[in-house]
Structure formats: structure tokens, C-alpha cells
Ligand code: SF4
């Protein structure tokens with residue numbers, strides 16, 4: 462085995478172990494985290510958005526998406542018409558061909574989504590997105606930490622904290638910081 466293959470193997474083992482321990486923690490704590498977010502939603506402290514922005518910076522100093530890629534492995538983005546046009550033309554396909562090959566239309570929302578997980582564009586050895594420069598807008602914005610006011614994103618965080626270590630860590634740190642206030 463070459464040094465590089467050995468390095469990739471070690472990296473993969475580390476990533477899997479970290480992800481497994483995250484999933485265990487998230488399973489155990491998701492309900493208390495969701496209760497905390499509901500409390501914040503009903504009665505947000507005045508400094509909530511400033512606190513969220515500061516906490517987000519701390520979270521990204523700790524979390525490396527390339528050691529995770531759990532969103533690409535377990536969730537699907539929704540494709541806007543612009544995404545569909547851009548990505549299908551990159552593959553020299555029509556939008557219809559692109560949909561036929563990889564996507565399905567969700568009945569309730571009418572959104573176009575990936576048929577399979579992990580995402581067909583994820584390189585599962587390196588965790589790199591193979592269409593990074595032209596990826597769907599939904600992927601570029603994920604996990605939507607301080608995009609709008611924190612209260613407008615509570616429902617998204619409640620959903621994502623089981624899948625995204627960055628969201629989980631954000632909520633965990635917010636709990637530590639706000640415990641005396643709420
Ligand atoms: S398009 Fe890229 S970023 Fe989006 S889910 Fe697929 S691999 Fe991940």
C-alpha cells in the first residue's frame with residue numbers, strides 16, 4: 462500500500478469514528494436541544510443575533526466539513542431551476558436528461574431532489590464535491606447558520622442538528638452561553 466493510500470485509509474477511519482460519536486451524542490441530546498430552541502424562539506434574548514454570529518465563528522474554527530460531509534452523505538439538496546440549468550449544461554445534458562438520470566420530484570413540495578444518498582457528486586474517498594464551483598445554491602448555503610435572524614431559522618436548526626455537527630455544536634455552545642439567562 463502506498464503512503465498516500467495509507468494516509469487516505471487513516472483519514473477515513475478517523476472521519477468515521479468522529480461521525481459515529483457525533484451521531485450518538487445527537488441521538489441522546491436532540492430532544493433537550495429542540496426544547497432549548499423552542500424556548501429561544503418564544504422568548505429570544507436581546508443579544509441573540511450577535512451571540513449567534515460570534516458563536517458561529519467559534520464553531521467553524523472547530524469543525525472541518527471535509528472531515529464530515531454528512532450532509533452530502535445523508536441529505537439531499539433541493540435544485541432550483543437555475544441550478545438545474547447550470548449543472549445539466551455542465552454535463553452537456555438537457556435539464557430533462559439530468560432529472561431522469563439523478564433526481565425525483567417530491568410530491569408535497571414539488572421540489573427536485575436527489576434520488577440517492579450519498580449525493581452522486583460526492584467523492585466518497587476525499588469528501589470533496591466534484592461540482593463544487595457550480596453546486597446547488599442550497600448546498601452553498603447549508604447549514605444556514607446566521608443567514609437570517611436566528612429565530613427565523615429555529616425550525617431548520619431543529620431539523621439539522623441530528624445531521625450536521627456544525628449545527629449541533631452551535632446549539633450546544635449557545636446553550637452553555639445562555640444557560641444563566643433562560
Ligand atoms: S452537490 Fe456537492 S455539496 Fe451538494 S450534496 Fe452533492 S456533493 Fe454535497
Ligand code: SF4
Pocket residue numbers: 524525526527529530531532533603604624625626627628
Ligand atoms: S455542513 Fe454540517 S453536515 Fe455538512 S459537512 Fe459541514 S459540518 Fe458536516
